[in-house]
Amino acid sequence: MSLPPVGLPHLIGLSGILFVIGLVGVLTRRNILLILLSLELILNAANLAFVAFSRAHGDLSGQIMVFFVMIVAAAEVTVGLAITVLLSRLAGKLNADEMRNLKW
Amino acid sequence: MIHPALFYTVSALTVASALGVILARRPIYAVLSLVLVLFGLSTLFVALHAFFVAAIQIVVYAGAVLVLFLFVVMLLDMEPEALLRARNKTMMGVGILFGLFFLGQLAAVAKALPAATGKPLPGTTAAIGKLLFTTYALPFEAASLLLLVGIIGAIVLAKKKL
Numbered sequence: 001m002s003l004p005p006v007g008l009p010h011l012i013g014l015s016g017i018l019f020v021i022g023l024v025g026v027l028t029r030r031n032i033l034l035i036l037l038s039l040e041l042i043l044n045a046a047n048l049a050f051v052a053f054s055r056a057h058g059d060l061s062g063q064i065m066v067f068f069v070m071i072v073a074a075a076e077v078t079v080g081l082a083i084t085v086l087l088s089r090l091a092g093k094l095n096a097d098e099m100r101n102l103k104w
Numbered sequence: 105m106i107h108p109a110l111f112y113t114v115s116a117l118t119v120a121s122a123l124g125v126i127l128a129r130r131p132i133y134a135v136l137s138l139v140l141v142l143f144g145l146s147t148l149f150v151a152l153h154a155f156f157v158a159a160i161q162i163v164v165y166a167g168a169v170l171v172l173f174l175f176v177v178m179l180l181d182m183e184p185e186a187l188l189r190a191r192n193k194t195m196m197g198v199g200i201l202f203g204l205f206f207l208g209q210l211a212a213v214a215k216a217l218p219a220a221t222g223k224p225l226p227g228t229t230a231a232i233g234k235l236l237f238t239t240y241a242l243p244f245e246a247a248s249l250l251l252l253v254g255i256i257g258a259i260v261l262a263k264k265k266l
Contacts (some may be wrong), residue, residue, distance in 0.1 A: 006107075030185060066233075
């Protein structure tokens with residue numbers, strides 16, 4: 001086995017791939033819960049980039065930023081899931097394409 | 105930085121599970137695939153010497169956030185959803201074009217990255233805690249305010265009568 005050593009570009013590439021997968025999920029899924037799930041994927045891709053840069057430059061600030069991203073994700077999920085439950089109770093469906101109450 | 109065999113194994117598993125998140129027709133499988141993604145990323149964090157981040161990734165994300173997702177999936181009884189099919193060929197072409205453009209941008213950025221300084225990380229939990237309570241004290245307090253707003257928002261939304 002003589003694989004080239006893994007460096008910063010590899011990790012940023014993996015982060016980009018995960019980001020794009022999450023973006024495709026947000027754009028193509030119609031269930032609101034799965035859209036929220038794909039958003040988590042995007043946030044985690046950003047976290048990976050932060051940690052990779054933190055390691056490459058020997059600076060802990062990147063890891064602090066991951067901590068804050070996680071806090072924001074937790075707050076977002078709390079409110080987002082509450083809205084999801086409320087929508088399914090009021091409208092009886094979770095299909096994002098069918099929700100056009102604000103459109104006329 | 106990371107042993108190549110470890111990196112390629114873990115990243116292949118992570119990407120496969122990420123594809124599972126967006127391709128699974130049943131929501132419960134999508135949530136469980138995301139758990140796999142989080143464990144893969146946590147492995148990479150350990151390999152990058154970010155031990156504290158790896159630990160809170162498991163405890164906070166896989167332990168709390170995804171359990172919340174599982175609760176809602178169980179609560180709402182969702183039927184499997186049909187995957188989206190692209191019927192509009194023009195839009196599909198435009199999408200592929202923009203995807204290739206983004207890939208090119210990514211390659212250009214990866215090529216232009218500044219070289220790693222290779223300084224060793226003072227990567228202990230104690231060092232992160234010290235930084236959090238000195239340099240980043242104000243953002244830390246703001247984050248607690250954000251969490252308070254999140255809690256109040258969830259309670260207000262969950263009440264029977266608004």
